[in-house]
Amino acid sequence: xxxxxxxxxxxxxxxxxxMAADYSDDIxxxxxxxxxxxxxxxxxxxxxxxxHDYLEMEFGGRSGIFDLYGYVDVFNLTTDSGSDKANxxxxxxxxAPRMSIDGLTGQDLSFGPVQELYVATLMEWGGKSxxxxxxxxxxxxxxxxxxxxxxxxxxxxxxxxxxxxxxxQVSTNWFKPFYFFExxxxxxYQGYIDYQFGMKEELGASSTNGGAMFNGFYxxxxxxxxxxxxxxxxxxxxxxxxxxxxxxxxxxYLAVTYKF
Numbered sequence: 001x002x003x004x005x006x007x008x009x010x011x012x013x014x015x016x017x018x019m020a021a022d023y024s025d026d027i028x029x030x031x032x033x034x035x036x037x038x039x040x041x042x043x044x045x046x047x048x049x050x051x052h053d054y055l056e057m058e059f060g061g062r063s064g065i066f067d068l069y070g071y072v073d074v075f076n077l078t079t080d081s082g083s084d085k086a087n088x089x090x091x092x093x094x095x096a097p098r099m100s101i102d103g104l105t106g107q108d109l110s111f112g113p114v115q116e117l118y119v120a121t122l123m124e125w126g127g128k129s130x131x132x133x134x135x136x137x138x139x140x141x142x143x144x145x146x147x148x149x150x151x152x153x154x155x156x157x158x159x160x161x162x163x164x165x166x167x168x169q170v171s172t173n174w175f176k177p178f179y180f181f182e183x184x185x186x187x188x189y190q191g192y193i194d195y196q197f198g199m200k201e202e203l204g205a206s207s208t209n210g211g212a213m214f215n216g217f218y219x220x221x222x223x224x225x226x227x228x229x230x231x232x233x234x235x236x237x238x239x240x241x242x243x244x245x246x247x248x249x250x251x252x253y254l255a256v257t258y259k260f
Contacts, residue, residue, distance in 0.1 A: 020108045020116070021103065021108075021115060023100075023102065027064045027103060032061050033062075034061060034259070035058070036260060037055065038256070040056055041053050042251060043252040043254075047247040050084040051084055054074060054075045055077055056073050056074075057072045058071040065100040065104055066100070067100065074090060075092070076088075076090070089126045091126070092125070092130060092131075094122070095122070096120075096123070098118035098120045101119060115143055117138065118140065118153075119139070120138060120154075131161075135158065136155060138153070148174075151171075152171075152172045153171045154170055155169045157169055157196070157199075159203060162204070166200050167200065169194060170194075171194045173192040174189075175190045189217060191215045191216050193212070194212055196210055207240040210233075211236065216228070223258065225259070226255065227257070228254055229254075232250050233247060233251070
């Protein structure tokens with residue numbers, strides 16, 4: 001069954017305290033899928049304080065024991081030679097499937113605020129000179145006061161270009177509608193944290209840890225969304241912040257979205 005992001009937002013805002021995942025009678029009864037296109041503007045993006053535009057195809061959903069989130073970014077849409085992305089790779093893709101351990105085993109593994117456990121994976125692919133990372137670990141859905149269901153994952157990172165394991169990553173994400181209009185549209189607080197640690201200097205890291213936090217405030221209707229995001233960085237991608245190359249600070253994002 002297809003549910004729009006609006007429906008998911010309403011459920012997130014009005015549901016009772018999160019219960020354990022239920023696979024007892026039909027493994028596909030909670031299935032849904034969504035897809036949207038985001039026209040993005042980035043300002044002072046780190047590392048390097050890049051300002052540019054890009055188109056993002058974002059998608060996700062659930063099918064039985066499998067949970068999926070991902071996106072594909074296309075940079076420098078007009079092929080502007082003056083763009084900060086003029087000489088960069090054209091594409092970047094993130095693909096993050098998870099497999100429910102509860103669903104796989106048929107057991108209720110919930111405890112405390114933890115609703116469900118997963119085998120979590122994450123693939124990040126750029127162009128020829130871009131990232132080529134594969135990550136695997138333990139994932140979960142956790143019930144957090146006010147925010148509701150939050151994804152929380154711990155990964156070990158394999159650098160496909162260096163052919164070696166290179167530290168760990170903790171990732172979390174949330175989507176919280178908090179103000180509703182009479183026409184059914186709403187404003188949400190949505191975002192994520194990605195924090196890497198234990199990265200190896202011999203594999204190119206000048207800082208063994210670093211990460212970013214995105215804080216977005218978006219207006220949503222059933223078909224459209226418009227939003228602003230502030231992203232805070234600290235030694236992002238294991239790059240030590242210096243006067244010559246900035247990797248710590250804040251960036252700003254604007255988004256216009258069409259939902260399918």
